[in-house]
Amino acid sequence: MDFTFNEEQTMIQDQVEQFVQKEYDWETRQELSNSDLGFGADNWKTFAELGWLGIAISEDNGGFGGSSIETMLIMEEFGKGLVVEPFLETIVMSSGLLDQHGTDEQKSEVIGSVINGEMHLALAYAEPQSRFNLSDVVTEAKVDNDNFIINGFKSVVMNGPSANKFIISARTSGKQLEKKGISLFLVDSDITGLTKADYKTVDGRKASDLSLENVSVPSECLIGAMDEGFNILDESIDRSILAISAEAVGAMEVLYKTTVEYTKTREQFGTPIGKFQVLQHRMVDMFMEYEQCKSLLYMATMKNEEGAPDAKKAISGLKYQVGKAGKFVGQQAVQLHGGMGVTDELNVGHYFKRLTTIGTIFGNADYHLKQYTSL
Amino acid sequence: MYNYFFLILGYAKMDLTFSDSDLSFRKEVITFLDNEYPADIKEKQDKRIPLEKEEIVRWQKILHNKGWFAINWPTEFSGYKELSVTEKYILQEELAKANTPTTIPFGMGMCAPVIYSFGTEDQKQKHLPSILNSDIWWCQGYSEPGSGSDLASLKTKAELVDDKYIVNGTKTWTTLAQHADWIFCLVRTETTPIKQEGISFLLIDMATSGIEVKPIITIDGSHEVNMVYLDNVEVPKENLIGEEGQGWNIAKFLLAHERSGIAGIAALKRELKRLKELSSEIPLGEGTLLEDSQFRTKIEETEIELTATEFTELRTLAAMSQGGSPGAESSILKIKGTELQQTISELFVEMLGYYAHPFYLENEIGSNETVGPDYAAPVMPHYLNYRKVSIYGGSNEIQRNVISKAILGL
Numbered sequence: 001m002d003f004t005f006n007e008e009q010t011m012i013q014d015q016v017e018q019f020v021q022k023e024y025d026w027e028t029r030q031e032l033s034n035s036d037l038g039f040g041a042d043n044w045k046t047f048a049e050l051g052w053l054g055i056a057i058s059e060d061n062g063g064f065g066g067s068s069i070e071t072m073l074i075m076e077e078f079g080k081g082l083v084v085e086p087f088l089e090t091i092v093m094s095s096g097l098l099d100q101h102g103t104d105e106q107k108s109e110v111i112g113s114v115i116n117g118e119m120h121l122a123l124a125y126a127e128p129q130s131r132f133n134l135s136d137v138v139t140e141a142k143v144d145n146d147n148f149i150i151n152g153f154k155s156v157v158m159n160g161p162s163a164n165k166f167i168i169s170a171r172t173s174g175k176q177l178e179k180k181g182i183s184l185f186l187v188d189s190d191i192t193g194l195t196k197a198d199y200k201t202v203d204g205r206k207a208s209d210l211s212l213e214n215v216s217v218p219s220e221c222l223i224g225a226m227d228e229g230f231n232i233l234d235e236s237i238d239r240s241i242l243a244i245s246a247e248a249v250g251a252m253e254v255l256y257k258t259t260v261e262y263t264k265t266r267e268q269f270g271t272p273i274g275k276f277q278v279l280q281h282r283m284v285d286m287f288m289e290y291e292q293c294k295s296l297l298y299m300a301t302m303k304n305e306e307g308a309p310d311a312k313k314a315i316s317g318l319k320y321q322v323g324k325a326g327k328f329v330g331q332q333a334v335q336l337h338g339g340m341g342v343t344d345e346l347n348v349g350h351y352f353k354r355l356t357t358i359g360t361i362f363g364n365a366d367y368h369l370k371q372y373t374s375l
Numbered sequence: 376m377y378n379y380f381f382l383i384l385g386y387a388k389m390d391l392t393f394s395d396s397d398l399s400f401r402k403e404v405i406t407f408l409d410n411e412y413p414a415d416i417k418e419k420q421d422k423r424i425p426l427e428k429e430e431i432v433r434w435q436k437i438l439h440n441k442g443w444f445a446i447n448w449p450t451e452f453s454g455y456k457e458l459s460v461t462e463k464y465i466l467q468e469e470l471a472k473a474n475t476p477t478t479i480p481f482g483m484g485m486c487a488p489v490i491y492s493f494g495t496e497d498q499k500q501k502h503l504p505s506i507l508n509s510d511i512w513w514c515q516g517y518s519e520p521g522s523g524s525d526l527a528s529l530k531t532k533a534e535l536v537d538d539k540y541i542v543n544g545t546k547t548w549t550t551l552a553q554h555a556d557w558i559f560c561l562v563r564t565e566t567t568p569i570k571q572e573g574i575s576f577l578l579i580d581m582a583t584s585g586i587e588v589k590p591i592i593t594i595d596g597s598h599e600v601n602m603v604y605l606d607n608v609e610v611p612k613e614n615l616i617g618e619e620g621q622g623w624n625i626a627k628f629l630l631a632h633e634r635s636g637i638a639g640i641a642a643l644k645r646e647l648k649r650l651k652e653l654s655s656e657i658p659l660g661e662g663t664l665l666e667d668s669q670f671r672t673k674i675e676e677t678e679i680e681l682t683a684t685e686f687t688e689l690r691t692l693a694a695m696s697q698g699g700s701p702g703a704e705s706s707i708l709k710i711k712g713t714e715l716q717q718t719i720s721e722l723f724v725e726m727l728g729y730y731a732h733p734f735y736l737e738n739e740i741g742s743n744e745t746v747g748p749d750y751a752a753p754v755m756p757h758y759l760n761y762r763k764v765s766i767y768g769g770s771n772e773i774q775r776n777v778i779s780k781a782i783l784g785l
Contacts, residue, residue, distance in 0.1 A: 128747070129658045131728050136660070155747070156729035177660060197746055202734040202755050209746045268525035278772060334762045338523050338770065339548050339600075342593050342763050349594035353759065356724070357732050364725065366669040 003298060005069065012066075013073040015050060020081035026347050032084055033204035038161065039085040048117030053091055057099045061111050068239060072246040072301050079250025082347070082354055084205055086122075089159035090114060092243040094121035094167055097236040098186070101224045106186055110165065122163035124154035124210055125233060132363035134169070134233055135179045139212065141170035148172075148185065148222070150193075150215040158361075160208025161198040163189050168212070169233055172226050184229035185221045192216070203354040238315050241362045242301050245322045248358045249297055251351050252290040252326065255333040258348060259283055262337055279336060286332055289325035296321050316371040323365030326355035393461070400462050404469040411437050412475060420474045423753035424741035425597070428512075428554050434476045435483075435509040445483050445507055452491050452503055460696050464689075471641030479551065482506040482513035486559045489576065489625055493617040502557075502578070516546040516560035516579070516603060517626070524773050526561070527571045527623060531605060533562035535612065535619075540564075540577060542585075542608040548767065552588045552601040555581050561626055564619050574622035578614040585609070593763070595756035597737050630769070631702055638712025640685045646719050647678060653750065654726050664726060673725075677718050684711040703781035706774040713764040713771060720758040731755045 005013065023043070032040045047053050055070045057063020071092060078087060095114045098106055113119035130136035139152025150170050157166065166187045174181025187194065193215035196208045224232045260283055263274030273279055300314040308314070330352035334341035341348050359365065393401075416430050438444040442455035443466055450457050458466065478484075487506045490498055505511035522529040531544025542562060552558065558579050565573035579586070585608040590598045617625055651674060657664040664670055691704045724731045730747030731754055739745065745752040765771045779785045 126729055128730075131657075131659055131664075133660065156732055199746060200734045201732040202759070203732070207732065267521075268523065268528070270528075273524075276772075278775070331762065334594075335765060335770075338766050339518070339763070342760075342766065344592040344594055344596065349759075352762075353594065356755075356758075360724075360728060360731065364728075366667075366725075370669065 005073070008066075009069055009073060012052070012055070012070055013077065016052070016074050016077035017080075019046070019050075020077050020083065024081040024083060029082055029084065030204075038200070038206040043085050044117050047085065047087070048115065052087070053095075053117060054115035056091070056096060057111060057115060061099050061107050062115055063099065063111070068242055068301055068305050071239070071243050072297065075243045075246035076250040079247035079252075079354075080254050082204070082251065082350060086120060086159035086162060086205075088240060088243055088247070089123070090119075090121045090163075093123040093158075093236055093240045096239055097123070097167060097184075097232060098223065100235075101184075101232045102186070103220065103223075105220060106223065110186070119164045120159060120162040122157050122159040122166050122208075123233075123236065124157040124160075124166045124168045125237070126155045126157075127153060128155050130155075132367045133177070134237060135182060135230055136177050137169055137171045137182050138176055139168070139170045141172050141183060141185065143172070143219075144216070146219050147216050148183075148219060150185065150187070150212045150217065152212050154210040154212070156201075157208045157210055158201075158205065160196060160210065161206045163208075165189060166194075166210065167223065168210075169229060174227070179230040181227050182229045182233070183226050184223040184232060185217055186223055187215065187217055187221060201357065203357040204350060237362055238304065238312065241315050241319050242297070242304060244358055244361060245293070245297050245300075245318050248322045248326050248355060249290065249294050251355055251358075252286075252293060252329045255329050255348065255351050255355075256283065256286040256290050259286065259333045259336050266338075273336075282332055282336065286329045289329055293318070293321050293325050310375075313372055313375040316368040316375060319363060320365045320368040320372060323359040323368065326359050327365075330355040397461050397465060401465050401469065404466055407441060407443075408469065408473045408475070411441070412473060413437070416476065417474070419741070420476060422741045423750070423757070425737050426476055431476055431479060432509045435478055438478070439508055444478065444509075445487065447484070448487065448507075449491065452487075452499070453507065460692060464692075468641045468644075471639075471645050474645060477642070479512070481515050481551070481555070481559075482509075482511065485515060485629055486513045486557075486578075489559070489616055489629055492628065493576075493621075493625055495613075497613065498578075498616065511556045512551070512554055514549050514552045514555035514558045514581075514603075516549060516558045518546065518548045520545055520547050524770050526626070527574065529561055529563060529574065531560065531562045533564050533575060533577055533610070535564070538612045540610040540612065540615070542577070542579065542605045542610055544605050546603040546605070547600075548591070549588075549601045549603045550599055552581070552603050553590065553598070557581055558603065559616075561622050564622075567620075571623040572620055574626070575619050576616040576622040576625045577610055578616065579605075579608065579610050583608050583610065593760060595759040596734070597756065597760065599760075631705065638684055638688055638708040639716065640681070640688055640712070643681055643712075643715050643719060644685075646723075647674070647681060650674065650719065650722055650726065653748075657726065670722075670725070673722060677715065677722065680711070680718075681715055684708070684715060687711065703777050706769075706777045706781075709768060710771050710774050710778075716764050717758075717761050720754075720761045723754045724758045727751055727754055731758075 051064060052074060054063035055066040059065040095111060098110055110119060114121065125134055127138055139154065141148040141150045152170060154168060166189055168185045168187050169182055170185060171181055172183040193213045195211040198206060198208045201207050263279055264272050266273050296318040300318040303311040303314045333348050334352050337348050340346050343349060416434055419426055435444055445453045446458055446463055483506055487503060490502050517526060519529050519531060531546065533540040533542045558581055560577045560579055561574050562577050563573050564575040567573040585606040587604040589602045591600045591602060592598055651665060654670065655663050655665040659667055688708055730751045733746050735745055735752045740752045
């Protein structure tokens, strides 16, 4: 049993930590989040230059062949700075999927551009009725000679506004809830028939709703085999759960520490409020929730990396814990900061908001508890 | 239909039915709402679009004309026909059921009771009529940057120079100060060994020079609270309520006065019902979200807690009407009521799934620009905004201290 990181991993961790500390102070983060783009184009270039964008891509496809450990370390540090650059969306959710299942043509068209920071991607899997069930797909793709004609609707597609290409799940056969019959398509964002509604999300990021009306794509756009897209999607979402959980762990660490520091300095009744036992115990609970999440994160990441048979169960267990703990830590950080905690000015409320959306993204605690039971 | 009050008022026997006159009063309220609740306000309320000041004023005036606005004032000041405890309960329940706007408490519910209980004849005549007809809006100058839970440590200073107080200091979390004509303030008129003893209660015209209001934007993106800076603000001596140094007693009186309806039970019942209705329309697999065992369990647990809190409130009100003086019991209602408000707002977020995430500013809510179900846009802002309720009005930690000390004797 070994929980230490290798030299390369430690180096990446230090690098990202340095970036967040030096280049990502709170004011900068807010400026980027409120800008039209919603993140820093220069930062994205920096990520590319430092090799972070290709770290988990296989060497065969021009990446550095790293493991999901590196992704975990990057995301945890990003969580500490509440980094808004769409690393999760473009890199973890989308390019990893293409790296493993894309055709040679798709890989050569996309992966190089993603690694050097020129292209953004987004994974469009959710639909208005689907809630968290990846196999609940109504959007339809019909074969039409050498093309597919796609009709349907995709909800809350994270990084939708910046994506040059979407990976879209659509039904090529089967009934609404069936896993079999789902196919994945790589689609240009400016293709005829695709209408986007872009908006901000409460966590300071951006998303889009996609309406697809007779979108015609050549059959070369199919990722993997026809009707067999579910497992590809499911694997990618599993990796994304690990990544977003790492982000949550980073955010929780900042919140419990910030709260502890605040209660040492905030005085009421002639004493720092951190001296009150009821608040001490609350912060101990926040700290323990963070530690428990981190333990499950390491466990689930390693199991997934090893391809352990119970990796999926471990991932659902992690996401359940992250949902529950993130809510507790976020709410209590706000509570213990008092009125300041609910202001837009203080960063605490923004960490709370990100933990709130993380609690829902890829399935909330209830959903993953049910998954856990079923696995 | 039950009349809970017979149970708790200790009448001849336990009886939960309403009397004929109660039933006809309920009919009267329903008819009034059918006829008088303006359609434009109703539409905004039903869509959860924030109201303009004018709309709130208009609604409060309609209530006032019917004699149903300042229902807790002694009738000599309101000029209303006295309502029984049961009638007040029915009225509040029907107003909430119809989703009418919440009346603004700072003048009618807070400042006015202080004025008619501690004020001079002149003060009553000057201020009560304009509060009653909603022409003058009040805000509450209590909290300060350094004085939150420890309110008595407040530092805003009022120094008597000839016949005027010169006020200097900063108030914070002042709700609706941007719309207020007057502010009632706790100020320090003397530095005393026991900090509570040097506090006085002062009424200040917001138009006085030296007052500056700066917005505080909260995490839901809304502007509801403010900083209020007081820089050498001159306040006539006759604006002091009660005696100098009596402010803390008045503040305590006011807190006790807030207890009726503090839990907002009637509105919570309406929201829980709405949650059930909406979630019964959300497809989940082959059924609906409401049929999902996990979601359903949470709703039912919340409903039981809500019922318990409703009856705790009714027992408290009954004890009060028999001359009891529930001080610390109101802390139970504050804690349970705010926890329920937060739980229900959270269940709405949970219900929406991903569509809780799109973020809109106040003025975009209700527009055609929003995505997802038409009720989605205000849900997350409401959840975020309601983190405040366990902090304000004495944080829930402070309320637990009160119960621990005053009821349990610890």
